[in-house]
Amino acid sequence: MATIQLSQVNKDFRLSRGKLVHALSNIDLTVQEGEFIALLGPSGCGKSTILHLIAGLDEPSTGTVLVDNLAPQELQTKQQLGIAFQEHALLPWRSVQGNLELPFQIAGRTPDKARIAALIELVGLKGFETARPSQLSGGMKQRASIARALCLDPKLLLLDEPFGALDAVTRRSLNLELQRIWQQQRVTTVLVTHTVEEALFLADRVLVMTGRPGRILREVTVPFARSRTPGTMRLEAFHRLVDDLTASLQPEEEPRP
Numbered sequence: 001m002a003t004i005q006l007s008q009v010n011k012d013f014r015l016s017r018g019k020l021v022h023a024l025s026n027i028d029l030t031v032q033e034g035e036f037i038a039l040l041g042p043s044g045c046g047k048s049t050i051l052h053l054i055a056g057l058d059e060p061s062t063g064t065v066l067v068d069n070l071a072p073q074e075l076q077t078k079q080q081l082g083i084a085f086q087e088h089a090l091l092p093w094r095s096v097q098g099n100l101e102l103p104f105q106i107a108g109r110t111p112d113k114a115r116i117a118a119l120i121e122l123v124g125l126k127g128f129e130t131a132r133p134s135q136l137s138g139g140m141k142q143r144a145s146i147a148r149a150l151c152l153d154p155k156l157l158l159l160d161e162p163f164g165a166l167d168a169v170t171r172r173s174l175n176l177e178l179q180r181i182w183q184q185q186r187v188t189t190v191l192v193t194h195t196v197e198e199a200l201f202l203a204d205r206v207l208v209m210t211g212r213p214g215r216i217l218r219e220v221t222v223p224f225a226r227s228r229t230p231g232t233m234r235l236e237a238f239h240r241l242v243d244d245l246t247a248s249l250q251p252e253e254e255p256r257p
Contacts (some may be wrong), residue, residue, distance in 0.1 A: 002067050002155040002188045004031035004054055009063035011049055023049050025213035036182055036189040038199035038206045042249060046214030047192040051158050054190060055083060067156060079107045082149030086161040090133040096144050097129040103151040119147040122181055139170040150185060157189045175201050179228060196245045201228055208248045218248055
C-alpha cells in the first residue's frame with residue numbers, strides 16, 4: 001500500500017486569454033499507508049486538482065508530490081493506481097466482465113478470471129457478469145467502476161465524487177458498500193466529496209479546504225469506530241461534527257461598513 005506526501009504544493013492554471021488562476025496554495029499533506037482520507041471544500045477549491053496531482057495526471061507548479069517516495073507517474077507505469085470518477089466511464093459495448101478485463105488488457109496482461117469473479121462478488125454484482133452498462137442502474141454502474149479500479153490490486157485508490165450523481169438513498173447504500181470493500185482491501189484511499197456526512201462516515205481523517213486558492217483549513221480525525229453502520233449517522237456526536245464541519249465550509253462574511 002502507498003504513502004502519499006505533498007510538500008508546499010502550489011498549482012496555477014493559465015486560461016485561454018492568458019489570465020492566471022491560482023488553484024492551490026502551499027498544500028502540505030501526508031496520507032499514511034492503508035489510510036482513508038476525505039477532501040471537503042467548496043466547488044472550485046482544488047480538491048480534484050489534488051487528486052489529479054496524486055494520480056500523476058498533472059504536475060504542481062511548485063512543490064513536490066510523492067507516492068512511496070516516487071513520482072506518481074511511476075505508480076501509473078506499474079499499474080498500481082486505481083481511479084473512479086463521478087462518471088463511471090464503462091465501455092457501453094462491453095459487459096461487466098468485459099469492462100473488468102480491460103485494465104488487464106491495457107497492462108498487457110492476461111485477464112485474471114478468478115480476480116474478476118471475486119471483485120464482481122465483492123461489489124454485489126454476481127449474476128450481472130454479462131450485463132452491459134445500459135442494463136444497469138446508476139448505483140450498479142458505480143459498483144462496476146470501483147471493481148474495475150481495484151482489478152490490478154492497486155496500492156492507491158482515488159475516488160472523485162464517485163456517488164455524486166446518485167440519489168440520496170442509493171448514495172447512502174453505496175457508502176455502506178464502499179466501507180465494506182475498503183475494510184476487505186485496506187488500500188490507501190483518497191476521496192473527494194461535497195457531502196460532509198459521506199466524508200465522516202467513510203474516512204479516517206477529513207481535510208477541509210478553503211475557497212480558491214485552495215488551502216487546507218483544518219483537519220479532523222474521525223472519532224467513530226469501524227465498522228460504521230447507519231446508526232452511526234444517527235448519533236448526536238455525528239450530527240455535532242457534521243454541523244461543525246459544515247460551518248467550516250461557509251465563506252467568511254465581509255465586515256459591514
